[in-house]
Amino acid sequence: MFRDITSRFGRGTDRRLWHKRALQKSYDAVIIGGGLHGLGAAYYLGRDHGMTNVAVLERRYVGYGGSGRNTSIVRSNQRSKENIPLYDEGMKLWPELMRELDFNLMYFNCGNLNLAHSEAEASAFKMTVATAQYMGVQSEFLNAKECKKLVPQLDISDRPRYPIFGGMYHPPGGTVRHDAVVWALAKGADKLGIHIHQLTEVQGIDVENGKIAGVRTDKGNIRTPIVLNAAGGYSPTVSTMVGIDLPISVLPLQAMVSEPLKPFLHHVVSSGRYHAYASQSLKGEIVTGSHMDPWPTYNTTYTTARYLKHQGEALIEMMPCMRGTKFMRIWAGLTDMTPDMAPIMSDSNIEGYYMDCGWGYFGFKSGPITGRYMAQWLASRKCPDILGPFSLRRYRDYNLQRETAATMYYTPWN
Amino acid sequence: MSFLIECPHCGPRNIYEFRFGGEVKPRPDENEVTDEEWADYVYLAKNVCGAQDEWWFHTKGCGCWFTVTRDTRTNMPVTREEEKA
Numbered sequence: 001m002f003r004d005i006t007s008r009f010g011r012g013t014d015r016r017l018w019h020k021r022a023l024q025k026s027y028d029a030v031i032i033g034g035g036l037h038g039l040g041a042a043y044y045l046g047r048d049h050g051m052t053n054v055a056v057l058e059r060r061y062v063g064y065g066g067s068g069r070n071t072s073i074v075r076s077n078q079r080s081k082e083n084i085p086l087y088d089e090g091m092k093l094w095p096e097l098m099r100e101l102d103f104n105l106m107y108f109n110c111g112n113l114n115l116a117h118s119e120a121e122a123s124a125f126k127m128t129v130a131t132a133q134y135m136g137v138q139s140e141f142l143n144a145k146e147c148k149k150l151v152p153q154l155d156i157s158d159r160p161r162y163p164i165f166g167g168m169y170h171p172p173g174g175t176v177r178h179d180a181v182v183w184a185l186a187k188g189a190d191k192l193g194i195h196i197h198q199l200t201e202v203q204g205i206d207v208e209n210g211k212i213a214g215v216r217t218d219k220g221n222i223r224t225p226i227v228l229n230a231a232g233g234y235s236p237t238v239s240t241m242v243g244i245d246l247p248i249s250v251l252p253l254q255a256m257v258s259e260p261l262k263p264f265l266h267h268v269v270s271s272g273r274y275h276a277y278a279s280q281s282l283k284g285e286i287v288t289g290s291h292m293d294p295w296p297t298y299n300t301t302y303t304t305a306r307y308l309k310h311q312g313e314a315l316i317e318m319m320p321c322m323r324g325t326k327f328m329r330i331w332a333g334l335t336d337m338t339p340d341m342a343p344i345m346s347d348s349n350i351e352g353y354y355m356d357c358g359w360g361y362f363g364f365k366s367g368p369i370t371g372r373y374m375a376q377w378l379a380s381r382k383c384p385d386i387l388g389p390f391s392l393r394r395y396r397d398y399n400l401q402r403e404t405a406a407t408m409y410y411t412p413w414n
Numbered sequence: 415m416s417f418l419i420e421c422p423h424c425g426p427r428n429i430y431e432f433r434f435g436g437e438v439k440p441r442p443d444e445n446e447v448t449d450e451e452w453a454d455y456v457y458l459a460k461n462v463c464g465a466q467d468e469w470w471f472h473t474k475g476c477g478c479w480f481t482v483t484r485d486t487r488t489n490m491p492v493t494r495e496e497e498k499a
Contacts, residue, residue: 248459
């Protein structure tokens, strides 16, 4: 009898999602960072371009960084015409990925509601809505009463310090289970024969005659003509290995979950003014994130009482029913913020060195689609049109992107 | 856990009293600088993972600008002697 049970649960058969492989002496491409962006690029390199002699190097474990620390919100209500198409395509990818990778990513398109607390904010949202509609993305402006109809727990009276004027409603947005995405992509990449090396730290990148020659790690040296820097919060430190400084500030962002509650919040609600966004997970916890601490750090083990208090106050102001709810866990992640709130997807003056970084706090929603386009770029050595505007060159050209007018604008300076 | 920054005027104070003012880097000569050099000066950062020299401003205190060497991995202050050791 016991034999039956063990065989049914697969003891003895290999059910691991990905496997430990021996580090090879050379690869056709090396991707630094075993997060969503790195694994996404690896997966699509194998799937679309037949490049499977590829290694993904991860200093800790797959999904340790921002990929597993974000608040799992997806949306495509960005501000500028360069950004919206990329995120919009990314949103349409989730159902496809679930089928393709045979993995439940728990995609829940419950819609995002961004609250406006002043006339000025309301006008800014109306402009963003107009852009979205022009680009074919579902988005609409709601007045306070309509917001209340959508989320009955909202307090739309004059009582809160910042009363609710209205909101920008973006129906296709929602949440996706972040860990599942990372695991699914790792599984998919591994199946294609791509090597995922965890606990492998990159210590140097070799450049010979202006070309990428190899990567030095604590587990051995690798020869490769292509390196993709997808190291998230550590992308600037990786980049300095080849002597390229980035216009990035690495800031810590804190997030927390409450104790599980009965389902009451059926949308993602966010407020730039209160610096808070919240959604309810399927387990009933309120998942909520806040503002970034406005100084650079690589320390993700510190969390501050200030944000617990801030978050409690913000949630109670917006939804008074949250009063008395306890927070269960709090954690921090690193955000690699650029001055214009748009990512850097770029090649460089070093042949074979590519970057996919500067994703700040919005790298989750865009992971798989960016991976797909970066893979195209690495394989063809030609920049896909959609990624053109995200070049590192734009800072030297004083042609910054217009995402600073987006719903939530955070830099080290505010 | 929050941490303290030592203001030369007010002593060690809560981090939330201060405003981070960027990394210490040499300012190019404004009469000779090219557009590209100026963009690099304005936007680029080293993001050192370790001891970093940086500007801080005591916004909610004496209003003093000063430099601190902080370990960005631990948020603890570093003296140059310690770093050498």
